[in-house]
Amino acid sequence: MPNRSIVIHTTRRQLELYEGNRLIQHYPIAVGKGSTPTPYGRYSIATKTVYPGGVFGSRWMGLSLPHYGIHGTSNPTSIGQAISKGCVRMHNHDVENLFQLVGIGTPVIIQP
Template sequence: MAIWIDVSTSKHRLMLMDDNKLLKTYPIAVGKILTPTPSGTYTIINKQLNPPPPFGALWMGLSKPHYGIHGTNNPASIGKNRSHGCIRMFNHDVLELSSKVSLGTKVSIHK
C-alpha cells in the first residue's frame, strides 16, 4: 500500500491515491502561462502550519525548490491558472490532505 498524489494541471485536480485506487479528488489552482506548474515527479519534503501569507492554512514543500502544495487566502482562484507555479487548494482541503500524507510522499504532476 503506497499513498501518493497525482496532479493534473489541465483538469485542475489533485487526486489522493493508494497504489492505483483513488481515495479522494480535490479541486486546485495551478500556475499561470508565464509561471507554469512544473511537470515531473517530486516528493513532499516539509510541512508548515500557518505559513506567512499568501499560503493559506498550510504549506507542503516539494523537492523542487520554491514549489509546494498550499492553501490560499483567495478561494476564488481555485479551478483556475492563477499561481506562480505552486498548487493551491482550499484551506480545509489542504489541511485534510496533509493529515493523510507524510514527508516523502510522491507527487506526480502532469498536464
C-alpha cells in the same frame, strides 16, 4: 504512512490522492499561470508546515523541487484557475485534510 501518492492534473485542475492504485480522494486546485507554469515531473513532499493564514493559507507542503509546493490560499476564488506562480493552491479545508493524509516522502506526480 500507507502507500500513498499524489497525482496532479494541471489541465483538469485536480489533485488526486491514491493509496496504491486506488483513488481515495480528489480536490479542485489552482495551478501556475502561462508565464509561471506548474512544472511537470516526479517529485515528493519534502517539508510540511502549519501556517496561521495569509497567502499560503493554513498549510504548506513543500516539494522536492525548491520553491514549489502545495498550499492553501487566502483567495478561495482562485481555485480552478491558472493563476499562481507555479505552486498548487487548494481550499484551506482541503489542504488541511490532505496534510493529515500524507507524509514527508509522499510521491507527487505533476502532469498535463
